[in-house]
Amino acid sequence: MGRVVARPMLAGQIAEKVDCTLRGDGNVTVQSVAPLESAVAGDLSFFSDSKHRRAAQCSTASVLIVREGDANELSSSPLGERVLLLHPAPHLAFAKVLDLLFPAAPFSGGIAANACVDVTAHIAGARIADFAVIGARSKVGSGTTISSHCSVGNDVEIGADCYIHAGVRIGAGVKLGDRCVIQSGAVIGADGFGLQPSRQGWQKVQQVGAVVIGNDVEIGANTAIDRGAIDDTVIGDGVKIDNLVQIGHNCRIGNHTAIAGCVGIAGSAVIGARCMLGGAAMVNGHLSICDDVIVSGGTLVAASITTPGRYTGVFPYTEHRAWTKIAARLRRSAA
Amino acid sequence: MGRVVARPMLAGQIAEKVDCTLRGDGNVTVQSVAPLESAVAGDLSFFSDSKHRRAAQCSTASVLIVREGDANELSSSPLGERVLLLHPAPHLAFAKVLDLLFPAAPFSGGIAANACVDVTAHIAGARIADFAVIGARSKVGSGTTISSHCSVGNDVEIGADCYIHAGVRIGAGVKLGDRCVIQSGAVIGADGFGLQPSRQGWQKVQQVGAVVIGNDVEIGANTAIDRGAIDDTVIGDGVKIDNLVQIGHNCRIGNHTAIAGCVGIAGSAVIGARCMLGGAAMVNGHLSICDDVIVSGGTLVAASITTPGRYTGVFPYTEHRAWTKIAARLRRSAA
Amino acid sequence: MGRVVARPMLAGQIAEKVDCTLRGDGNVTVQSVAPLESAVAGDLSFFSDSKHRRAAQCSTASVLIVREGDANELSSSPLGERVLLLHPAPHLAFAKVLDLLFPAAPFSGGIAANACVDVTAHIAGARIADFAVIGARSKVGSGTTISSHCSVGNDVEIGADCYIHAGVRIGAGVKLGDRCVIQSGAVIGADGFGLQPSRQGWQKVQQVGAVVIGNDVEIGANTAIDRGAIDDTVIGDGVKIDNLVQIGHNCRIGNHTAIAGCVGIAGSAVIGARCMLGGAAMVNGHLSICDDVIVSGGTLVAASITTPGRYTGVFPYTEHRAWTKIAARLRRSAA
Numbered sequence A, B, C: 001m002g003r004v005v006a007r008p009m010l011a012g013q014i015a016e017k018v019d020c021t022l023r024g025d026g027n028v029t030v031q032s033v034a035p036l037e038s039a040v041a042g043d044l045s046f047f048s049d050s051k052h053r054r055a056a057q058c059s060t061a062s063v064l065i066v067r068e069g070d071a072n073e074l075s076s077s078p079l080g081e082r083v084l085l086l087h088p089a090p091h092l093a094f095a096k097v098l099d100l101l102f103p104a105a106p107f108s109g110g111i112a113a114n115a116c117v118d119v120t121a122h123i124a125g126a127r128i129a130d131f132a133v134i135g136a137r138s139k140v141g142s143g144t145t146i147s148s149h150c151s152v153g154n155d156v157e158i159g160a161d162c163y164i165h166a167g168v169r170i171g172a173g174v175k176l177g178d179r180c181v182i183q184s185g186a187v188i189g190a191d192g193f194g195l196q197p198s199r200q201g202w203q204k205v206q207q208v209g210a211v212v213i214g215n216d217v218e219i220g221a222n223t224a225i226d227r228g229a230i231d232d233t234v235i236g237d238g239v240k241i242d243n244l245v246q247i248g249h250n251c252r253i254g255n256h257t258a259i260a261g262c263v264g265i266a267g268s269a270v271i272g273a274r275c276m277l278g279g280a281a282m283v284n285g286h287l288s289i290c291d292d293v294i295v296s297g298g299t300l301v302a303a304s305i306t307t308p309g310r311y312t313g314v315f316p317y318t319e320h321r322a323w324t325k326i327a328a329r330l331r332r333s334a335a
Helices: A013-018 A051-057 A090-101 A322-331 B011-018 B049-060 B090-101 B321-334 C010-020 C048-057 C089-103 C318-331
Strands: A021-023 A043-046 A064-065 A082-088 A187-190 A195-198 A199-205 A211-213 A224-226 A233-235 A294-295 A309-312 B020-021 B043-046 B063-066 B085-087 B187-190 B196-197 B201-204 B210-215 B224-226 B234-236 B291-296 B309-312 C020-023 C043-046 C061-067 C085-087 C187-190 C195-198 C203-204 C211-213 C224-226 C233-235 C293-294 C309-312
Touching: A013 A082, A013 A090, A043 A090, A064 A090, A090 C195, A187 A211, A211 A224, A211 B049, A224 A233, A309 B321, A322 B321, A322 C309, A322 C318, B011 B085, B011 B090, B043 B090, B063 B090, B085 C309, B187 B210, B196 C089, B196 C195, B210 B224, B224 B234, B234 B309, B309 C318, B321 C318, C010 C020, C010 C085, C010 C089, C043 C089, C187 C211, C211 C224, C224 C233
Parallel strands: A043 A064, A064 A082, A187 A224, A211 A233, A294 A309, B043 B063, B063 B085, B187 B224, B210 B234, B291 B309, C043 C061, C061 C085, C187 C224, C211 C233, C293 C309
Antiparallel strands: A021 A082, A195 A199, B020 B085, B196 B201, C020 C085, C195 C203
């Protein structure tokens, strides 16, 4: 088991803290959590989606979070009686159990002896880990962790209670709100792709905007968010961005929008609030997407979207030989 | 404002240095730059594309770069008279203004005390920042900055006046020309994906080529360029590569080609000069694209292209329900 | 030539070690290797694919590995007589020659003075390079190299004879087998994209699983493999993963599967053994692909695949004007 180690807790204590109704022996100890299929004695699991009913019946988890209506059916396991925690939204209760059993390590501020912090930086109650570099005049809020090997440029502002994982790059002038989480390898504030044709080839256009990131934002591993060309690139409150996402200069992402892995958003695109972009979706530059739009995975958005709803544009996959026929027919249709 | 701080300058000085005709009060101080819409008193902006005419009329920028023919119309702003700088190509003049107002920090060479430079490396007039590692026999040219946390392998050659941002990885034997800019997280010279089937599964084929990069090349954040298998991977002069691009082993990219974000180019592809690959375009391996080809964003190039022009292959996105109909019809058409 | 330097060897010695039949002068010295087209005197090359026959005839390589049936035709080059090494699988023999001429640098263990290794870590016969960080209770096997700037979290286990290139991030609790190679910038064990809608917006769901990686796995540059949500993310033995690949939480990748660059695999996808995913293929979450499936490059897999074979779904590219016609026709077909 490669898993992070849980802090054991009694079923009764969990029921109380997560606001569940206990049915069964509250003195059973929960050692860890597991999916229904792989749970063993001592594990807690949950059942909410009826397509997993069979797995729930067969699960050897000692404790299950279930809806009240499922309690009778699931009160015993192949190993005997089972402790149930009743909750109207088992997956939500389960998420809270995770926070109980896997509490964050207690925060302790301080600057590692081998970190490199500019004398003009303001570090108040933050933790700066090994080999991190913090530039001139930058501010890091209290309760924030800057992990090992991070580079923070000059004039950066990072709020309180953020967690910046190892090896993140934050360029000059970038601003982050509170409670942000940045996964390893993310690059915030690289130069945008600003080019101008000239007789000598492409000329670089200086990128003098910054990146301004709201509160409660999460940014995935190896994701890149470019600084603005003149104005800033802006990421709203509560935006969640997965791994390997590219966000070009001057993009504006509305509050609470979620962006799945491998998405690319070209420069100056404006995306509304509460949107969801599926994996590997691509958004062209200089267009806008209104609030509450869902873009299916793999879809290229080549024109603005002004009506909420779901949009898709993916060639349906088939067995390869069938595909060659379809492709040939499509090609001919342009003749 | 998250922005980098500008060096203020008089409108008259700017006009002279950027070769514009001044119309209005040359003693107005330009504090910074901004887009037409968000500019305030003290800002300089520019107008060149007629679709922004309304924004130009309403802009409160103190100074505008415009074409001579637009001067009369734009000589006053909602705040009163406006200083105009006349230039036949306002966006080019504006790019030069950026270089004036946001000059590069004066270069100062030297090796940080906590950098780790092999005794056989040649560092002449370069700057090596905190926690950088420079391998044996590697050469770094004068005026070049190797930022914090960079790893430079053995036998690397980096030209003059390059800027290597924080956390870049440059593998053994890689060569870079002069005036290259490498954004954070780029990996130059990782092993190519060279595999050979055997009875025990895939066998790794050693990758003994290098990467040879010309002058004036820019490489984006978290982009990866693999070393050649036997021969070198070659990136021509003036090539511009955006973020999160993958370039496989033994690719050859012609001079002044521009490659947008999220593009993937498989091994041994040969791409001509002055091509433009749109975001998330994909190029299969072992094929060639001639000079002056534009590949639209999201297009997969599965066969060589021998005629200059623009090529596209993206399923057009639609409202999701309409898409399901189209997809079903396409599938049936193969039956 | 940016190439890594070879160790010269006589043609006769090579023939003996690689089990080829020598035809010609065994005392010819092989200085290096090269492709047929660019080989010069002193170089060794190989010929196996008949489409390169002309290149083989014209090649000025001093030594060629060929099949016995091609020997007479290729026994002389434009420069005169040529040394031939006869082998039934020239490309396999060539791969072995690479291992002879470019031997790995002799391994020498030890911890760099400026590395930061927790006192509770177990480092036995491994090499820990400059500025690497190794967390509490982590184990690194003998013969393994942890290159500069790597971060290894707490409770990590890394097997023997692995090579972890510069700047790799390995999160807490991750397990790697023996003989794994991880290219620079890869992030193993970042948090998965686990979100739950709530009235305050997306709530992060703690990710408490790990990543468990088998033996003989290679992971490419800037690739991201997320830790499991509850269970572990599992990468089987002999899996080969290229650059800039995204593997979501709880994915399971079967033994000896090969995944090309820019592929994205969403959370909880289960992929069989001996599959091949072409570049930029995308696999949706919570589905399964059976053993021995080939997914063509650029194809989105939106439903489970239960029969071995090759599957494709890419809109065929055409000249842009023809494409606009096809696209318009497709759109109309949904009306």
